Amino acid sequence: DAKTTQPPSMDCAEGRAANLPCNHSTISGNEYVYWYRQIHSQGPQYIIHGLKNNETNEMASLIITEDRKSSTLILPHATLRDTAVYYCIVTNRDDKIIFGKGTRLHILP
Amino acid sequence: KAGVTQTPRYLIKTRGQQVTLSCSPISGHRSVSWYQQTPGQGLQFLFEYFSETQRNKGNFPGRFSGRQFSNSRSEMNVSTLELGDSALYLCASSLDPFSSSYEQYFGPGTRLTVT
Numbered sequence: 001d002a003k004t005t006q007p008p009s010m011d012c013a014e015g016r017a018a019n020l021p022c023n024h025s026t027i028s029g030n031e032y033v034y035w036y037r038q039i040h041s042q043g044p045q046y047i048i049h050g051l052k053n054n055e056t057n058e059m060a061s062l063i064i065t066e067d068r069k070s071s072t073l074i075l076p077h078a079t080l081r082d083t084a085v086y087y088c089i090v091t092n093r094d095d096k097i098i099f100g101k102g103t104r105l106h107i108l109p
Numbered sequence: 110k111a112g113v114t115q116t117p118r119y120l121i122k123t124r125g126q127q128v129t130l131s132c133s134p135i136s137g138h139r140s141v142s143w144y145q146q147t148p149g150q151g152l153q154f155l156f157e158y159f160s161e162t163q164r165n166k167g168n169f170p171g172r173f174s175g176r177q178f179s180n181s182r183s184e185m186n187v188s189t190l191e192l193g194d195s196a197l198y199l200c201a202s203s204l205d206p207f208s209s210s211y212e213q214y215f216g217p218g219t220r221l222t223v224t
Contacts, residue, residue: 043217
């Protein structure tokens with residue numbers, strides 16, 4: 001079973017920030033939080049990952065709570081091309097990666 | 110740098126046949142993972158290879174097998190195909206499972222249809 005819980009779907013207006021939550025209350029100390037997204041019919045795309053500090057790259061920001069039991073992926077200025085299923089995954093390097101059902105993000109024009 | 114390539118992209122097979130799918134990882138990447146994606150079950154982990162050895166295995170029957178070659182290219186094989194094996198098969202590569210960045214890069218997938 002997936003170690004994370006995500007809302008099944010979310011809407012966001014184009015140009016606004018999209019904030020996608022993820023709950024991982026049973027995360028272990030050596031487990032990282034990874035985010036991927038999958039645009040229809042394509043392979044998943046890596047977005048960002050983190051251990052305990054907040055992270056930012058050219059695509060998104062990842063905010064991890066201090067207790068590490070939840071995180072939020074932020075797409076700062078959502079565009080129609082950000083419409084996709086977003087997966088939050090918790091794993092360490094020895095474990096197999098388990099994808100949950102993810103969050104289907106709809107960007108509204 | 111070229112991405113992950115998978116061949117063939119589309120395949121139609123008949124029940125009972127076997128199939129071999131191929132994956133070439135990003136240059137320099139030594140770990141290859143395979144996933145099956147269906148509308149009903151979502152993305153499911155099949156197995157992971159690193160240095161020609163299987164590191165992890167998902168909950169699939171023995172009809173599903175794989176291997177990795179010394180150049181890190183990987184193949185997966187499905188024998189005695191069943192209708193339920195119709196799916197998108199995705200390959201993902203990463204540098205190695207022991208690096209600090211273990212992000213995976215996915216190929217476009219092979220769409221297998223079993224009739």
